[in-house]
Amino acid sequence: MKLERELMRGAGPTAVLKLLSTQSMYGYQLVETLAKQSDGVLAMGQSTLYPMLYNLESKGLIEAEWQSAPSGRDRKYYNLTTKGKKKLKADLDAWKKLTQAMTNIGVLEGAPTGAACGATA
Amino acid sequence: MNQTSTNPRSSLSRAWTWSIERSPLLNATRWIIARGYPNAQARDLISAAKLPDQLAKLIDTTITKTKLWRSERADIARELIAHTQDALEAGRTQEQITESFGHPKKVAKLLRRAAKRKRPLYWRTLRNIRRAVATLTLLIFFTYGSLAARFYIGQPNITKNYPVMINAQNHAYTEDQKAWPVYKEVRTTWDLHILETQTRQSDFEQEFNTNRTDDQEAISAGLFMYPQIPTDHRDYAETVQLFKDFEPQFKRLRQATHRPIIGIELGFKYEQHEDQDWSYSTPLISPSDDPNENPSMINMLLPHLGPMRQFVNILAFETLIAARESDSDRTYENLSAMLAMSRQRNFDKTLISSLVNMAIANVAFKSIHQVLHEHPGVLTRDHLIALSHELALTRPALEIMLDGEIMMFKDLFQRAYTDDGQGNGRITKAGMLMFAKYADNNWSGSELEGTPLQMATGPITLAVSPDRESQATLYMDMVNTVKHVASTGPENFSLIGHKDSEMYSNMKSIPGLLYSPVEILMPAMGQAVSTSFFAQMNSDAIATTLAIEIYKIDHGQLPDSLSDLTPNYLPSLPQDLFNPGQPLKLNIANSGYTIYSVGNDGDDDDGQALGTKQHREHIFRHRYPAAKTAQGDIILDHAGNPKLAPPKGLDGDWILFDMTQHPPK
Known part of the structure; x- marks a missing residue:
């Protein structure tokens, strides 16, 4: 299953920032990790990944550096910047609230709470 | 950074590379070269990577379509190559890689948009400026184009035919109610009559203007100039004879001045008659019934004004001759004719026409003054009363017309x-x-x-x-x-x-x-309105003088004050325009009297004269009401700024009518 474009546009950058918060990664590595850890939901091709990375870079949320692997091949590694860390924190908070809200109204599975309970009572 | 760098370059080497990459000269050179071969570096990288042809071509096509800078293309190519190599190493097939890559054109567009966001601030600023200039240029172009279309397409819609409307008002009158047919004929006859004296008149004009005093106005060609000729002048006797010979025409002229309208049909161009030197007898181009065929009303000629100004000068001299001959009725008839002509109007109702009316009235006023002052007793009591009535009729003609x-x-x-x-x-x-x-x-x-x-x-x-x-x-x-x-x-x-x-x-x-x-x-309204003010004050002063002269006949002496004249000789005292609520003043002196206004300083100087007529009018136009609010030597100008007051010699009253034996110059 793949996400619709609009959903990917919202979720993709946060997912990438989250992966980069644990370690520096290069493009193919990000694609593979996203696909694997999301069971293919966040799988994306170069046409999505690299524009996204460049946008994050232009906003100063990540920075890139070319490094040579032991094999001799060069790869561009991406790191999270301080600004990127703050953005990630804000995004995670927003996602938590969104998830909670979606759960409350029954879009996501879980016990309804708060206003949703009142609404269904 | 968890990845281990295997870059063999030393810090010094990296610093060198860093500085080379930022060298403005080298960057400029690179930029020029890159403009010529923007894909060169990227293609070198793709070639060196030895990718399968299908994938190499995919990357090359994509990079080409990004249309980015040379260095940007190389950087993206390098990254896409690394990505593809990683995918191949991970066991992906060319088809899988191609499918996950997407359409080159679409990918190129996304990469281009994202890569441009990474460009430096100065570039984005310049781009925004370029876009703003381009937008503004387009906006100006379309705005100008739209305005130009409106400007050049727009056409006037001429619906009202003012010249025809003006002339049409004449049609309500019969021919014998119109003065112009007589004026035209008398004017033509007069030209022939004085033909032989024209050279001498020109000599007199030059002689007079050379020797005239400050309080005498210059005379000019175009007007009959003999009213100023002194009795001892070498041409005087001949000129008087000239006038006597013309008496039948003068009689017709005087009668014509009492006709209700001038009655001229105005037009745009006038033919020159063969045997006369004035060119305005008959309109050559009469107004068309279609207003679109007419020039604007401002081009309409008023050919009657010149002859009427000439007539009043001729009548002024004719009045003097009659008074000198003690011909009481003829003197009165001439003065009456001049006043009648001053209130005779045409339907154009232009400002210039009303100014000519005032100019004619002023000549009449001057003639009345000359007759009363230099030939007392010529006008009978009945003549004086009749003139008073005619003066009252003339008063409205001294107001400006703006219709x-x-x-x-x-x-x-x-x-x-x-x-x-x-x-x-x-x-x-x-x-x-x-x-x-x-x-x-x-x-x-x-x-x-x-x-x-x-x-x-x-x-x-x-x-x-x-x-x-x-x-x-x-x-x-x-x-x-x-x-x-x-x-x-x-x-x-x-x-x-x-x-x-x-x-x-x-x-x-x-x-x-x-x-x-x-x-x-x-128009310059100040001049016109002040001329009207002066003419009205002169008219009121003459009305007062006529009343005094009638009072003198009845009582054998001058009144003690102007209030003695009301209501039997004057319905009310004439107001001083410069002294609101107060009448003009009477000053008895030098075996005679003067009628005066306190003038624009509002200060009664007991009839002490203020400068010449020209001085007074200049001061009025340029300093009023500054002169009135003068304190000491400092007055306020029209903008409220302090300035020096007029010289003390100009302080005084405006003598409107001087009936003393030795009037001051």
């Missing part, structure tokens, strides 16, 4: 602006050229083609120039201001006195400049 100016304005505007049927419209090409011509003091009827600059700036004129209704509103506001000043007297004269006065100075502001059509068409 003709308004008609001229409306006629010009219907030729200059479009017409939306509601009194509004926009400036047209014809209108712009017409106003440009008038602004250049070219008032002829010929049309202008317009210079290329005028044609190019025309649409801009349309954009900035207020519409027809706004211009007309301002014009009527100004006209109403003038009417207000003319009806309330000198107290408000500073509003319109001269070109720096409040009404005109508003036109010199930036928004005021946009109303240049109004400024061009607004």
